[in-house]
Amino acid sequence: xxxxxxxxxxxxxxxxxLPFGWIVARANGVNIFEVGSKSPGATNVKRSVGKxxxxxxxxxxxxxxxxxxxxxxxxxxxxxxxxRLSLVAIICAILxxxxxxxxxxxxxxxxxTAAGGFFVLMPLLAAxxxxxxxxxxxxxxYVSVASIGASIVLPVIAYFTxxxxxxxxxCIVSSLFIIIRHxxxxxRLLNGTENRWSKK
Numbered sequence: 001x002x003x004x005x006x007x008x009x010x011x012x013x014x015x016x017x018l019p020f021g022w023i024v025a026r027a028n029g030v031n032i033f034e035v036g037s038k039s040p041g042a043t044n045v046k047r048s049v050g051k052x053x054x055x056x057x058x059x060x061x062x063x064x065x066x067x068x069x070x071x072x073x074x075x076x077x078x079x080x081x082x083x084r085l086s087l088v089a090i091i092c093a094i095l096x097x098x099x100x101x102x103x104x105x106x107x108x109x110x111x112x113t114a115a116g117g118f119f120v121l122m123p124l125l126a127a128x129x130x131x132x133x134x135x136x137x138x139x140x141x142y143v144s145v146a147s148i149g150a151s152i153v154l155p156v157i158a159y160f161t162x163x164x165x166x167x168x169x170x171c172i173v174s175s176l177f178i179i180i181r182h183x184x185x186x187x188r189l190l191n192g193t194e195n196r197w198s199k200k
Contacts, residue, residue, distance in 0.1 A: 004076055005088055012068040012089030016096025016113055019103045020060040021045050024053050033106060037195075041108030043143045047195070058112050061097065065116030068093035087170045090117035094174060098181060109181040111147045114174050118154065121167065129154040141197045144185035151178040 021040030025032035028049045032040045035048040042061060046054020072085040094110040094117075118126040132153040137146035155171035163171075179186075188194035 004085060007075075008072045008085040008089040009092045011071055012092030013096040013101075015064045015068045015071075015089075016093030016098075016110075017100040017102055017107075018060075018064060018096075019100050019107070020064070021057045021108060022103055024057050024060075025049050028053055033103070039108050040103065040106070042112055061108070061112035062116030062119070064097065065090060065093050065113035065118075066120050067116075068113075069117045069120040083164065084166060086117075086121065087166055090114070090121070091170065091173065093117060094177065098177075109147070110174070110178055111151070114151075114178065118171075118174075121170075122158070122163065125154060125157050125161065125163070128157055137197075142189070142194055143197065144182050144189065144194060148179055148182055148186075151175040 019040055021042065021044070022032050025040070025045050025048065030049050032038070032045060032048060036044045037047075038044070040057075042054050042058035045057045068089040069086045072089050073082050076082055076085055090113075094113050096107075097113040098107040098110050099105040100107045115126060115130065118129070129150045133146045133150035136149040137143060140146070152175055155168060155175050158168045158171045185194060
């Protein structure tokens with residue numbers, strides 16, 4: 001069992017560490033770590049490289065999270081606790097995305113990767129969280145506010161819909177992690193200097 005958890009953690013981390021933001025930006029002649037917020041996340045890629053590049057990075061980062069959850073379910077079965085293995089894999093994927101060994105342990109905030117994983121684990125609740133992201137974004141035009149808000153919504157609805165305790169704990173942990181990763185954004189929001197998407 002210990003070897004299974006270690007394997008799931010390794011698979012999750014390597015998948016999460018794949019630096020798609022850096023790769024896509026580099027393919028367009030941009031070093032994403034030197035422009036904008038210097039983050040390889042989809043938002044900075046979209047601002048610094050273009051809409052199509054940013055959307056592609058978001059999709060690829062989400063697929064990393066989905067694959068991290070799905071692969072343990074394919075590899076292991078009873079008597080293994082497949083849900084717990086998937087949860088280990090997704091948390092390691094989020095860590096890998098945020099601290100990638102391929103980019104000197106620099107990375108994004110883990111929002112898209114977490115979203116991809118949760119869409120596999122609990123698609124309806126993830127869809128509700130995504131809807132809250134959309135509402136908050138169009139109400140405020142701040143990606144950071146939408147991301148923080150959606151990360152808070154997920155554990156709340158997981159609790160009130162009586163999900164398994166392990167899922168609720170995972171939602172809380174990922175929410176706290178995402179909020180901490182947005183600490184610089186929170187400071188800028190309080191100072192009124194956070195970047196805001198202008199209406200087209």
